[in-house]
Amino acid sequence: MRFCPYAERARLMLNLKKVQYELVNMNTTDLPKWYADYSPLGDVPALRVPGKVGLLFDSVIMSEYIGQNFPTEPKLLPKDEYEKGLQKVTLNVITRKVISNLEAVAARNEKIDELKKSLKEVEELMTGQYFSGDKMGFVDVMIWPWFERIAPVCEVSIRKCESVDLKMSI
Ligand SMILES: N[C@@H](CCC(=O)N[C@@H](CS)C(=O)NCC(=O)O)C(=O)O
Incomplete structure (x- = not known):
């Protein structure tokens, strides 16, 4: 779809x-x-x-x-199973904390404060410029469809997100 x-x-x-x-x-x-x-x-x-x-x-x-x-670049998943597991844990945390709040803002104009708080929390999980370190990795790609919607959803829904001071560029 x-x-x-x-x-x-x-x-x-x-x-x-x-x-x-x-x-x-x-x-x-x-x-x-x-x-x-x-x-x-x-x-x-x-x-x-x-x-x-x-x-x-x-x-x-x-x-x-x-x-x-597919062996083509970019290599998005670590070969090491433990490192790969860590990426999936990060993805789960971001999904549980941010994506559920974003969906509530988009659907019902609810949970804007929870969304801001969760963005601040998951920012701590960034291990470099990205959630996967200094290069874009699996987590960064998996969360992008929601993160690219944060600004428009907040702007359209409530116009309250401007006050969030985030390091990550969305
Ligand atoms: N866990 C699934 C979720 C997919 C999903 O919810 N897709 C929606 C469209 S955005 C859908 O097909 N909804 C139809 C339905 O659930 O009946 C995945 O990650 O692929």
């Missing part, structure tokens, strides 16, 4: 890794039967991998697969 942040994750990964792909957008309230029959939860995105039966679901699972299976 064109505006789905989860689908955007997968598109970002494919574009960054310069993978050729065919994009099929669909109406999530009226999924085509050929897709609904495969989809365990009835959602998007999904990835069809040439030569494989079935589709790969869930944006983080698909993105990890894309990141690891």
